[in-house]
Amino acid sequence: MGSELGAQLEPKVIPAEAGQWLLDASVSFTKGCYTGQELVARVDSRGNNTPRNLRGLVISSNVLPPVGAQIFVDEQLRGTITSVGESLDLRAPVALGYVHRSVEVPSQAMLRWPALGAVEGGEVAAQIRELPLLMA
Structure with missing residues (x-):
């Protein structure tokens, strides 16, 4: 599955870890519910302070x-x-x-x-x- 996403974007990567550009290009903060939305919103609200x-x-x-x-x-x-x-x-x-x-x-x-x-x-x-x- 990881090869479909690229070496940097495997399933266990939080989008914010890869950079703000990835969030801007691929994550919606206004769309309805989706898998992982709560985690993404929490990371965003805390200033993208990922591990x-x-x-x-x-x-x-x-x-x-x-x-x-x-x-x-x-x-x-x-x-x-x-x-x-x-x-x-x-x-x-x-x-x-x-x-x-x-x-x-x-x-x-x-x-x-x-x-x-x-x-x-x-x-x-x-x-x-x-x-x-x-x-x-």
Whole structure:
């Protein structure tokens, strides 16, 4: 089911976690009753203070971490990578991931992953940024 929604929008994601743009594009606050309406309205009324937020990460080297790599800030686990790719504008590898709301943006992070099958374990430094990822 998650593949129909995209890597960032799986069924367990609260729409506000993915960003205000998703709420603006897909959630009605005036429509009649629908599944999840009470949760969405509660999150909206509390200022979209969700447990985690979708963030961009600009990776410091040419190493692409695998999807599922863990995001560490100050040696504490703070999130997980949901997708990776290359940014032609930034000329750097980039990733998207859900990061705990306590992490200030921008922040420095380490992305870590264990060896799994053909994928070697590793780590790489990255900067956590607000979306969209634009040149500074």
